[in-house]
Amino acid sequence: xxxxxxxxxxxTKIKPGLEKDGKTIALCHGVFDLIHPGHIIHFEQAREMAxxxxxxxxxxxxxxxxxxxxxxxxxxxxxxxSAIECIDYVMLSENYTVDDIVESVEPDIYVKGEEYAKAKxxxxxxxxxxxxxxxxxxxxxxxxxxxxFSSTKLINTAxxxxxxxxxxxxxxxxxxxxxxxxxDYAEKASTLKVLVVGDxxxxxxxxxxxxxxxxxxxxxxxxxxxxxxxxxxxxxxxRHLASFSDDVTMMSIIGxxxxxxxxxxxxxxxxxQLRLTYSSEFPTIIKHRYLTRNEKREEYRxxxxxxxxxxxxQYEEGAYKNFKERLREKIADYDAVFLCDFGHGVVNxxxxxxxxxxxxxxxxxxxxxxANKGLxxxxxxxxxxxFTLDQQELKLxxxxxxxxxxxxxxxxxxxxxxxxxxxRGAKGAYGITGGEIQECPAFTLSVKDTVGAGDAFFAxxxxxxxxxxxxxxxxxxxxxxxxxxxxxxxxxEAVEKVNVLKFASTLMNV
Numbered sequence: 382x383x384x385x386x387x388x389x390x391x392x393t394k395i396k397p398g399l400e401k402d403g404k405t406i407a408l409c410h411g412v413f414d415l416i417h418p419g420h421i422i423h424f425e426q427a428r429e430m431a432x433x434x435x436x437x438x439x440x441x442x443x444x445x446x447x448x449x450x451x452x453x454x455x456x457x458x459x460x461x462x463s464a465i466e467c468i469d470y471v472m473l474s475e476n477y478t479v480d481d482i483v484e485s486v487e488p489d490i491y492v493k494g495e496e497y498a499k500a501k502x503x504x505x506x507x508x509x510x511x512x513x514x515x516x517x518x519x520x521x522x523x524x525x526x527x528x529x530f531s532s533t534k535l536i537n538t539a540x541x542x543x544x545x546x547x548x549x550x551x552x553x554x555x556x557x558x559x560x561x562x563x564x565d566y567a568e569k570a571s572t573l574k575v576l577v578v579g580d581x582x583x584x585x586x587x588x589x590x591x592x593x594x595x596x597x598x599x600x601x602x603x604x605x606x607x608x609x610x611x612x613x614x615x616x617x618x619x620r621h622l623a624s625f626s627d628d629v630t631m632m633s634i635i636g637x638x639x640x641x642x643x644x645x646x647x648x649x650x651x652x653x654q655l656r657l658t659y660s661s662e663f664p665t666i667i668k669h670r671y672l673t674r675n676e677k678r679e680e681y682r683x684x685x686x687x688x689x690x691x692x693x694x695q696y697e698e699g700a701y702k703n704f705k706e707r708l709r710e711k712i713a714d715y716d717a718v719f720l721c722d723f724g725h726g727v728v729n730x731x732x733x734x735x736x737x738x739x740x741x742x743x744x745x746x747x748x749x750x751x752a753n754k755g756l757x758x759x760x761x762x763x764x765x766x767x768f769t770l771d772q773q774e775l776k777l778x779x780x781x782x783x784x785x786x787x788x789x790x791x792x793x794x795x796x797x798x799x800x801x802x803x804x805r806g807a808k809g810a811y812g813i814t815g816g817e818i819q820e821c822p823a824f825t826l827s828v829k830d831t832v833g834a835g836d837a838f839f840a841x842x843x844x845x846x847x848x849x850x851x852x853x854x855x856x857x858x859x860x861x862x863x864x865x866x867x868x869x870x871x872x873x874e875a876v877e878k879v880n881v882l883k884f885a886s887t888l889m890n891v
Contacts, residue, residue, distance in 0.1 A: 384463040385471045388485040391435070395470065396486070399433060407431035407523075408488035410479045412439050414451040416461050419494075426525040427492040428467040435470045436462050437482040443475065445880045450887065479511055487518040495524050543891065546822045551891040558854060560889045567882060569848035570625045576712065577622065577631045578736060579721025579728065582614030583641075584832070584871045585669040591684060601684055603673065611871040612648065614666070615721040617833055618746075620875035621840035621862070622719065623652040630654040630715070634696055634704050634727050636664035656711070658704040662697045666690055666725050670871075681830050681870060690752050694726035701729070709735050717742040717847040719840070724748065724757030737764045744843035745797070746836075749774045760796055767846050767855070768793070768801035769839040775803055787811065787818050800852045802859060804838055806831070810863075812856035821856045824888065825864040830871060837866030837876045861885055 386395065399406065407427045413420065413436070428434040438458050444451050451458065455473055462471045474482045483491065497508055512522045543551070589603040612620070619631040630653065635641060637659045649655060671685040696704075704727075712718060718740035722728040724747075736743060745765035749757060759770055760778045770778070770793075772786065779789040790803050790813050800814040809822040828834075842859025846852060861884045865876045 384468065385459050388472055388481060391470060391472060392485040404432040405489040406433045406435060406486060407490045407492050408435045408437065408482065408486050409492050410437045410439070410474065410482060412444050412451055413458050413462060414444075414453055416465070421465065423492075423494055423525045424465060425467050427490075427523075430490050430492060430523055431488075433469045434467060435472065435486050435488065436468050437472050437474045437479065437486075438462065439477075440473050440475045443477050445477070445883045478507055480514060483511070483514050483518060483520075488515065488520045490521055490523045491515040492523045492525060495526050497524065543824075543888070544822070547824060547888070548891050550822050551888050554853075554857060555889060555891070558857075560886055563850075563854065563858070563885055563889075564882065566845050566848045566850040566854065567625065567878060570844045571627050573626050573716040573844070573847055574628045574714065575622055575626045575630070575717050575719065575844070575847075576715040577615055577619045577629065577719045577721060578708065578732070579615030579618070579633060579719075580723040580725040581612075581616050581633045581635050581645075581665060581727075582723065582725070583665060583667045584611045584613035585609070585667055586611065586871050587669065587671045589671060589673060589684075591673045603671070603684070609871075609873070611873050612645070613668070613833070613836075613872045614723055614725075615727075616645070616649070617836050617872035617875070618719060618721050618840045619649070619653055620872075621837055622844055623649075624875055624878040625841075625844045628654075630656060630711075632656040632658075632704070632708055632711075634658045634660055634700055637661050638665060641665045656707055658700050658707070660696050660700045662700075663691060663694065663726070664689060680828060686751075688752065690725055695729075696726055701731075705731055705735070708732065709739070712736065712739045713741070715741065717744060717844070719744045719843060720746065721836075721839075722747040722757065723750065724753035733762060737762065742766050742847050743799075744768070744839070744847065745801075746770070746839045747774070748835075749777055759793065762797060765797040765799040765801070767799055767843055767852070768797055769804060769835065769842065769859070770801075771804050771835060772806070790818065791816060800846070802838070802842055802852075802856055804835055804859075804863065810838070810856055810860055812852045814852035819853050819856060821860050823864065824860050824884070825867065828867045829869065831867050833869055833872045834863040834867040836872070837869075838863035841876065841881060857888075858885065861888070 407430050409427050441451055441455055459471045462468055515522060585608060587608040588606040592602045592604060595602050615631060615633055619629060623629045635657055645655060668688045670683050672681045672683050674681050718736055720736050743766050745762060745768040747757060747759040755777060758778050759774060775789050779792060790811055794801060794813045803811040807823050807826055812819045838859040841862030842855040845858045846855040861881050862876050865880055
């Protein structure tokens with residue numbers, strides 16, 4: 382008998398026969414990346430609870446344990462499971478949740494390990510929803526007992542799932558912090574009232590395949606595939622933060638395009654409060670990038686970029702007065718303010734002064750890009766509780782070849798009278814607090830697109846320290862956000878809290 386079946390095949394062909402014979406069904410679900418003794422005990426106990434045991438596997442593209450996981454592909458993981466005698470059927474779940482499997486199998490008992498018996502210990506927060514769905518289909522929740530093993534720990538330590546540098550870092554980090562503490566800070570973050578101020582940017586990506594160079598010119602010749610638009614700039618940071626806090630507001634100035642206003646409200650209004658001012662003179666900023674994909678892996682290279690940023694970007698007086706007065710009136714209501722200064726006109730000296738003077742907790746990100754290089758330097762600010770910048774931005778702030786990065790970072794921390802982070806790409810990040818610098822390695826070298834990585838780092842690191850976490854925890858969590866962000870093309874998706882916490886749990890399982 383072929384144990385590996387599709388959801389449709391089980392629902393329409395197999396289940397009716399089992400029901401006719403009065404057979405009861407138990408369902409186990411998971412990633413099952415590496416089968417170990419704990420799994421065998423779990424399956425055997427589950428099989429004793431019913432006549433038939435069905436085991437479903439989360440498809441690789443829906444696994445949220447960080448880049449590089451699962452270690453084994455869908456076919457191999459299902460093959461492992463089908464070789465286990467007590468398992469009757471194996472199927473693939475193509476969802477972030479088990480809902481599609483429960484709908485097809487309608488188990489009499491849905492079996493979880495004893496570590497899930499307490500709903501508060503479930504990082505995904507889905508146990509209550511799973512229980513309700515199973516009961517809706519006439520089943521119940523059950524738990525097995527026995528020694529808890531960890532596929533993640535085995536893969537991390539025995540199968541080079543993580544680099545030696547990351548393993549050594551995590552072994553040291555775990556002597557000071559626990560996953561329980563990290564989850565507690567995430568819970569505190571959810572209660573914070575957060576304000577995001579900054580430039581709205583639309584990232585337009587046009588995908589193409591390069592055919593070569595033009596026969597009579599220096600440019601590329603490429604075949605067009607398709608184009609997509611993503612909400613970037615302050616909006617991307619807002620979306621990241623909205624996954625962690627239940628009360629996020631964004632304030633910005635955009636163009637008067639009706640379709641842009643409708644899009645922002647359609648995509649954000651259910652999770653974010655929008656306080657937008659509209660300019661009749663300047664359009665919403667669009668950055669248009671042309672990309673080609675690596676033929677052997679999902680990695681993208683930008684070959685050309687254009688934007689619609691005016692040479693002299695200064696919003697009209699009426700729009701700016703409205704924006705400024707709104708900000709001054711409301712800023713004291715928020716527990717934390719995230720200032721996202723992309724240098725495209727929203728943040729001028731007056732806005733800087735209001736935020737620096739009145740924000741209870743200020744997280745600052747002042748970015749350098751091709752449109753403002755050398756003109757938008759972070760040292761124009763004199764106060765931040767926490768800040769982030771990259772290596773190029775640090776060099777522009779302190780253009781002294783005799784200074785190394787750590788000395789420059791120390792000077793910046795003193796200048797801003799706050800703590801912060803230097804993101805270093807594949808080298809990880811530095812965090813500075815009280816003049817002391819800690820190093821954290823990069824948690825992945827698997828990268829699709831680095832455009833949104835820095836924004837994700839800023840949002841995640843900033844929200845954790847705003848909730849009271851140390852800068853060292855902020856560095857750890859920010860690096861997780863950056864690793865996840867580097868594996869999202871552009872700002873197509875937000876870095877979600879559940880994914881950050883699951884990746885953190887993966888790393889803490891060293």
